[in-house]
Amino acid sequence: MPKPVISAEQYSLLVRERIVTLRQLRLGLIRGAPQSAPHRFFDSIRMLIGAIEKVFTSRSEDIKSQSISEVEKDRKIAFAARLTMKLLNDVQEQLFPFLEKLGSPHVPLAVLPAMQRIASEFETDVELYLFPASEHNFGFSGFRNLIETFIQKFELIIADDLKAEIQKEAEKLPSWFVFLSFPYVVHDSALHLTPLLHELGHFADFELGIYKELLPIDVSRIEAANKLVDKICQMPLSQQGPKAESSQQPGAEARVGQILQRDVIAQQFFDQCSEVIRSWVHELISDLFALRMGGPAYFYAFVTFAANLGLEAKAEKTHPSPAIRIDFMVKELKELGYFSEDSSEQVRSSLKEWENWIQAQKLEPEEEIALVAYLAMKENATKLANAVRTHSASFSYGTNTFTEKVPAITNDLEAGIPPIDRPSVHEGVLEPCDFADILNGAWTTYMFSPDKLESLLDCPVEERKLRAVSVLNELVLKAVEASEILRECQKSPGA
Numbered sequence: 001m002p003k004p005v006i007s008a009e010q011y012s013l014l015v016r017e018r019i020v021t022l023r024q025l026r027l028g029l030i031r032g033a034p035q036s037a038p039h040r041f042f043d044s045i046r047m048l049i050g051a052i053e054k055v056f057t058s059r060s061e062d063i064k065s066q067s068i069s070e071v072e073k074d075r076k077i078a079f080a081a082r083l084t085m086k087l088l089n090d091v092q093e094q095l096f097p098f099l100e101k102l103g104s105p106h107v108p109l110a111v112l113p114a115m116q117r118i119a120s121e122f123e124t125d126v127e128l129y130l131f132p133a134s135e136h137n138f139g140f141s142g143f144r145n146l147i148e149t150f151i152q153k154f155e156l157i158i159a160d161d162l163k164a165e166i167q168k169e170a171e172k173l174p175s176w177f178v179f180l181s182f183p184y185v186v187h188d189s190a191l192h193l194t195p196l197l198h199e200l201g202h203f204a205d206f207e208l209g210i211y212k213e214l215l216p217i218d219v220s221r222i223e224a225a226n227k228l229v230d231k232i233c234q235m236p237l238s239q240q241g242p243k244a245e246s247s248q249q250p251g252a253e254a255r256v257g258q259i260l261q262r263d264v265i266a267q268q269f270f271d272q273c274s275e276v277i278r279s280w281v282h283e284l285i286s287d288l289f290a291l292r293m294g295g296p297a298y299f300y301a302f303v304t305f306a307a308n309l310g311l312e313a314k315a316e317k318t319h320p321s322p323a324i325r326i327d328f329m330v331k332e333l334k335e336l337g338y339f340s341e342d343s344s345e346q347v348r349s350s351l352k353e354w355e356n357w358i359q360a361q362k363l364e365p366e367e368e369i370a371l372v373a374y375l376a377m378k379e380n381a382t383k384l385a386n387a388v389r390t391h392s393a394s395f396s397y398g399t400n401t402f403t404e405k406v407p408a409i410t411n412d413l414e415a416g417i418p419p420i421d422r423p424s425v426h427e428g429v430l431e432p433c434d435f436a437d438i439l440n441g442a443w444t445t446y447m448f449s450p451d452k453l454e455s456l457l458d459c460p461v462e463e464r465k466l467r468a469v470s471v472l473n474e475l476v477l478k479a480v481e482a483s484e485i486l487r488e489c490q491k492s493p494g495a
Contacts, residue, residue: 008074011081012060018088019053025096032103036112038129044173045095048147051166052091052154056084059156083155091150098141098179101131106187110481114435115196117484118293119178121395122204126176130196132184136308138195139181140202145170146177178203190476191446191469194301194439197294201286204391210289213387214281217376219270225372229266232256269369276373279318281384284377287325288332288388295397296338296347297439299329300447303354312361315370323361324374330355332385337399344402346448397436409433409441413472414452418479421486432483432490442476 026049030042063076107130116128133139143149147170151158158166180199186192205211219225235256256265290298303311306322315321330351337343338351365371377384389396412419419438421430445453446469454468 006078008060008077008081011078012056015056015081015084015088018085019049022049022088022092022096026099029096029099029102033099034103034107036107036109037102038127038177040127040173041098041129041177044146044177045091045099047169047173048091048095048150049088051147051151051169052084052087054162054166055151055154055156055158056080058159058162062157062159080156087150087154090153095143098129098131102129104132106132106184108182108187108190108193108477110477111190111193111196113484113488114480115180115200117487118200118435119176119203122207123176125174126178126203127174128178128180130180130182132187133181134184136183136185137181138183138199140199141179141181142203142206143177144206145175146173176203176207188477189473190439190480191301191442191473192305194294194297194443195290195305197290197298198286198302200293201289202282204289205282205285208391210285210387210391211278211281214285214380214384215278216274217277217281217380219273219277219372219376220266222372222375222379224375225270225273226266228368228372229262229269232265232269233262273369273372273376276317276369277376280320280373280377283319284325284328284384285388287329288385289392291329291332292336292388292392292396294436295336295402295440296333296351297436297443299333299351300443302326302329315365315367315374317369320374320377321363321365323358324363324377326354327358327361327363328377328381328385330358331381332388335385335389336396338402340399342403343399344406344444346444347402350447397440401437402440405434405437406440406444409437410444410449413441413445413475414449416453416456416471416475418475418482420479420482430486432486433479435480435483438476438479438483442472445472 023046026042026045030039033039033042059080060077063073063080066073066076068076112128112130115130116126119126119128147166151166180196182193182196233256237254237256237259287302290302294301303322303326306313306326309322311322311326313322315324319325333339333351338347339355340348363374365374408422409419419433419441421432423429424431450465450468450472453472454464457464457467457471459467
């Protein structure tokens with residue numbers, strides 16, 4: 001066997017160079033990061049790079065000690081170096097983009113503690129951060145047992161003592177690192193940051209395993225899916241495709257089902273449907289979870305956000321259409337009591353308008369795979385809703401909570417006062433306003449009584465509406481930040 005053109009020493013040097021470069025990049029990003037940055041995430045990357053280096057060094061030394069030819073040693077070390085470089089590339093591509101965002105001046109630090117606190121209700125050992133994105137969208141990225149997960153992807157042999165050493169280091173880190181992204185343009189708008197609740201819903205879905213109560217869904221049991229397979233089998237091949245057998249009329253074009261077995265076609269089609277169904281299940285779970293965390297505030301935030309893209313937008317492989325999502329949420333708001341006579345008349349009236357709008361929409365997608373996904377969701381709607389309700393029962397934001405908490409907050413906002421605390425059952429003690437209460441007060445003011453806040457402003461009439469929205473967001477951000485500070489102070493000894 002000839003000796004590799006690139007020697008083992010050269011391969012090893014490339015690995016060392018990449019490790020040094022990544023460490024320098026990390027240090028440079030740390031210097032530019034604010035105090036509020038998730039410094040344990042920086043630590044995790046330091047530990048991960050160190051673990052990869054130790055594994056490569058250990059494997060190289062083991063190869064050098066083997067009783068094999070020098071050419072074989074070079075070949076094995078070169079192979080180990082390529083695997084190591086691949087893992088280092090993964091670290092760079094998957095983790096460093098988050099580090100690069102941490103120094104952004106557009107991070108809404110006022111809402112970060114509230115997001116962290118809510119995430120901690122699902123998993124106490126979690127570090128969460130927010131980062132801006134250039135696209136007008138929200139997103140969730142989560143890393144569970146980050147170091148172990150990356151090392152498990154490593155195809156190199158790892159000695160037991162080194163595994164134990166890496167595991168001991170990893171135990172110093174949180175179980176989860178969670179990153180929620182949001183559009184740059186809404187960084188200073190508490191109203192339009194409300195969809196972050198949906199991204200927290202994704203975290204809850206994965207951490208609590210809600211999706212496991214729905215998936216997998218057997219596509220083969222859906223009648224429409226089988227009809228579509230039959231339709232595919234009867235489709236003629238393109239003119240460039242194979243011609244029919246001689247037993248058919250001369251020049252007749254073969255059908256797909258004459259070339260491929262039905263079972264093969266069905267499996268391919270069902271697999272594509274299952275992939276879309278899996279994405280839709282995660283999205284609808286996150287919608288309903290966010291709705292039960294945030295009540296009408298999340299609903300109003302979603303429909304406002306969806307309106308930017310078009311409420312009549314078609315379903316996608318990754319997301320149901322806005323109309324399908326609104327349909328699921330309206331039904332859940334009804335279950336939470338917002339259509340009853342005990343609910344706020346303004347909210348009840350507006351939700352009935354949305355219900356009427358939904359009834360006028362054609363929810364069934366025209367695209368075949370999306371249609372199967374929709375029918376699967378429709379068939380499993382009750383099961384999906386019940387799964388979310390089970391995991392959110394202790395904090396669901398029903399109409400009773402809304403009626404009890406929101407009016408006072410709305411009164412404050414209409415008067416230009418940030419709602420921070422309320423008298424508690426204990427005399428002389430103030431309890432902080434809850435994040436969901438503040439958001440619902442904000443959206444209630446924005447939707448139904450912006451004129452009251454506008455009347456307080458001394459500015460040109462043509463600027464008053466926009467200025468009122470800006471003031472409302474300022475009041476809400478102050479309220480969210482101060483209420484979380486008060487909550488933390490009350491946890492302190494002697495408080």
